[in-house]
Amino acid sequence: MTSDLRDLLAALTPLPDKADAYAADTYVQETVGQLDEIGMDAARFARGHSMLLMKPDAIVARAVEPTLEWLRDSNFRVVSARTVVADRHFVRALWYFAWNIASPERRRLADLLIGISEALVLVVCGPEDELPTPVRLTSAKGATDPRKRRPGELRHLLGRDNYLLNLVHSPDDPADVLREFAIYFDERARARALAQVCAGTDRSAEAAELADALYSRTPARDFDRGTALDRILADLGETPGGLDPDADEDCARLLRGAWAADRTIDPWSAIVLGSHVLPMRTGSAPQTLRPVGAHDWLEGRS
Incomplete structure (x- = not known):
């Protein structure tokens, strides 16, 4: 399976090192295996869909509703929405290939943050375009570094100009979609989400209801x-x-x-x-897999 999976991943990321690493990754294998079982093409799913993680800081900031509006205005449709409980292992799984350059203080702060609230995961789809949905969403979302954010981007809209408290996360490219889908959801939750994906119904209203429930359990706080x-x-x-x-x-x-x-x-x-x-990076350990941008994808496909 690994060689076949490696070939699939090579078409879903412009980074050969990522394709090699993900071919042996349990999360990727779980998602691809489940997609195969229901007869859904893994490449088509990964190119046509992405996830937007509304982190606990987004819940504290009451940022879900403006995000739903921004998604609609940016031609993304929410096809599934689920609340997830995160812990320190969730954080390390999600950012495993980048966390080796995080400072000890950043890891401590991240562990504190996941204790503030549950998170909200929005599964979104977009129109077939030159760019896959995850690449387009990540580009439109805006940079982690507040100095690089631009008007019209989601993070610019939401404000909170802070490197750590950036409110949202999304997979960089289609290969990341396959991996992160299994980090967010166990097998039963994936099955329910995939059924909703297949239906294609706009579930923004359900996402807003989940947000209201999270708000009722999580007080709004000051970012000052x-x-x-x-x-x-x-x-x-x-x-x-x-x-x-x-x-x-x-x-x-x-x-x-x-x-x-x-x-x-x-x-x-x-x-x-x-x-x-506090410092966010150690400045000493090499990053295993660098982030992918729209330019990488277009260059890698040319």
Whole structure:
């Protein structure tokens, strides 16, 4: 199966290293196997569909409704929507091939973030185009780096100009769709989602209902750095001498000290402050698989 799968993946990503790695990946094998069982062409599914993960920060930000509007205006249709419970293993599975350059602090913040709320996964389809749906969605979604976001992109629309708290995630290319589909959903959930995919009905209203349920369990919170620092200082019951609230290193030292002493501080405030003052990358370990952009796809197909 691995050689056949490698041939399939070679047509779904412009990165040979990714095709090689994914051919032995359990998540990819599960999705392709289940698609084969129901007679659905894996390549067509992966090119024509993508997933948009509304992370816990998107739930806190009440970002689902504007996202649904943006998807509709951008000619994407939501064909399935499901709530997922994430844990630290979910995070490491999803970003396995990039997480080796994440700093220890970023991993800690990510683990705190998944404890804030469940997430919402939207399965979307788009028109047949020169670009596959996942490539078009990722390009239109906007960059992780706030400085690179442009008007009209989803992340620009949603605001919260923050590298870590970027609200949404989507697979880069069709090969990633096959892998991430099995990370989000177990076999039974995949079967239900695929039945909805086959029906092709717009399920935006259902997504909005799921969002309302998540909102009822997850309070809206402030994304402001100063507010986060004030809450942490209140939790600690003291302000360290010489603390400059505008100095990143002072605030980073405050967080590291609280964690080292196992002090109880508000998780959301730690996430917000940490996202501003802690390093996101180690700068030492090589990235296993680089992200794919629309240019990569077009060049790889030419």
